Amino acid sequence: MKSDVKPSVCVVGLGYIGLPTAAIFARAGCKVHGVDVSGHVVDTINRGEIHIEEVDLDGLVQGVVQRGMLRASTAVAAADVFIIAVPTPFDENHAPDISYVLAAGEAVAAALKIGDCVILESTSPVGTTEALRDLIAKLRPDLKCPGLTAETPDVSISYCPERVLPGKILEELTNNDRSIGGITPRCARKALAFYKLFVRGECVVTDSRSAEMTKLVENAYRDVNIAFANELSMVADAMDLDVWEVIRLANRHPRVNILTPGPGVGGHCIAVDPWFIVHGAPQQTPLIRTARGVNDGKIHHVIAQAEALIAANPQASVACLGLAFKANIDDFRESPARLVAVTLARKFGARIKVVEPYAAELPREFAGTQAELIDIDTALEEAGILIVLVDHDQFKAVPLAERASKLVYDTRGIWLDQPRPAVSAPGLRLAG
Numbered sequence: 001m002k003s004d005v006k007p008s009v010c011v012v013g014l015g016y017i018g019l020p021t022a023a024i025f026a027r028a029g030c031k032v033h034g035v036d037v038s039g040h041v042v043d044t045i046n047r048g049e050i051h052i053e054e055v056d057l058d059g060l061v062q063g064v065v066q067r068g069m070l071r072a073s074t075a076v077a078a079a080d081v082f083i084i085a086v087p088t089p090f091d092e093n094h095a096p097d098i099s100y101v102l103a104a105g106e107a108v109a110a111a112l113k114i115g116d117c118v119i120l121e122s123t124s125p126v127g128t129t130e131a132l133r134d135l136i137a138k139l140r141p142d143l144k145c146p147g148l149t150a151e152t153p154d155v156s157i158s159y160c161p162e163r164v165l166p167g168k169i170l171e172e173l174t175n176n177d178r179s180i181g182g183i184t185p186r187c188a189r190k191a192l193a194f195y196k197l198f199v200r201g202e203c204v205v206t207d208s209r210s211a212e213m214t215k216l217v218e219n220a221y222r223d224v225n226i227a228f229a230n231e232l233s234m235v236a237d238a239m240d241l242d243v244w245e246v247i248r249l250a251n252r253h254p255r256v257n258i259l260t261p262g263p264g265v266g267g268h269c270i271a272v273d274p275w276f277i278v279h280g281a282p283q284q285t286p287l288i289r290t291a292r293g294v295n296d297g298k299i300h301h302v303i304a305q306a307e308a309l310i311a312a313n314p315q316a317s318v319a320c321l322g323l324a325f326k327a328n329i330d331d332f333r334e335s336p337a338r339l340v341a342v343t344l345a346r347k348f349g350a351r352i353k354v355v356e357p358y359a360a361e362l363p364r365e366f367a368g369t370q371a372e373l374i375d376i377d378t379a380l381e382e383a384g385i386l387i388v389l390v391d392h393d394q395f396k397a398v399p400l401a402e403r404a405s406k407l408v409y410d411t412r413g414i415w416l417d418q419p420r421p422a423v424s425a426p427g428l429r430l431a432g
């Protein structure tokens, strides 16, 4: 890569990470060719529009497409740098599925020329970057691959995970520190030179296996810590304590920082990535595995608590507040709130209403349940029971006067001034 000429880039996978990443490269002056298997995604982007919701992404994509810096297609094209940002789901046994990475690698292999740089960004089990290298070596015996030759390799291959927070992706893509793991130190230096074009955070180089593990560890760390908070909330329910008060006080200790209980852990990262570690070292991971179980179990605890409250108050209509997997985003995939709401709707039918400011209609699985999407004002006028499942700003802003008379089950702790109701069903506690 010459320092005065920006490299051309091919980004494979134009989802929540690939598209913002492609747009940021294009804004930094690289000619970007985006690739996705979906013709709909490709057409949308080529019109200068976007198929996902993310703060400020629409204007950025529109601008770079208009200036001819970003084009999308369903086929990989020649470039100096190839970025792979495709999904790595797990199967029913929680075993990671890297088939999309390998399929992308196959397509990239066909387009590689001497001097190119391949970077895997997908969250991946340890060893995936080496597997990608082995695939490229097999498909392109004409190219010398890193780690397999004593000579200078023809291509470089690295792993560089993103660590951005949905809702803040553009800001965090630029500002967060990054770990850059090369198959060899030379590969890492090549990738480093590329990321330096647009990353303002510090770029720390390492080997590919350490970088792969780092990404998994970051999300497992958060999962374990959320599990601790969720376990405390269930202990508090059993002991009739206010978990929010206990956490607030404990967090005044200078070295204690307990996270926030909720209805469970959603999204596509924190509930998934810890399994990649468990799968890689099943005997050594009782804590990580248990944390997963605690966080999944919290969803069922919330369902049981809500069911008891609703059953004990048969006259009251119920508003479930929120479907998103976390606050202030429109992402309902893998959302505990959505699972709680649909379970209640299936059990209690027309008594259940749902408030979700980020939804135009209820997701498909509510079909046949008689549940209805209403706005927060209607909920405050009509519902006798409010079940807070997401800490959206719109819900947080409801003053006590408008909810003081309601029975509230606040799984997120957004209304700490709410009077704790007298226990209204045997065994029912509403601490969180």
Ligand code: SAJ
Pocket: 123, 162, 163, 164, 165, 166, 218, 219, 222, 226, 259, 260, 261, 262, 263, 264, 265, 266, 267, 268, 269, 270, 325, 326, 327
């Ligand atoms: N949650 C709680 N209590 C908390 C914090 C979160 O119940 O105190 C819940 C949220 O409501 C949500 C889930 O956990 O359901 C995950 O939310 P999150 O905000 O913790 O994380 P994600 O999934 O949006 O993004 C994570 C981030 N990882 C870490 O913070 C270590 C992000 O930086 C990663 O880039 C992203 O995963 C990813 O793509 O891997």
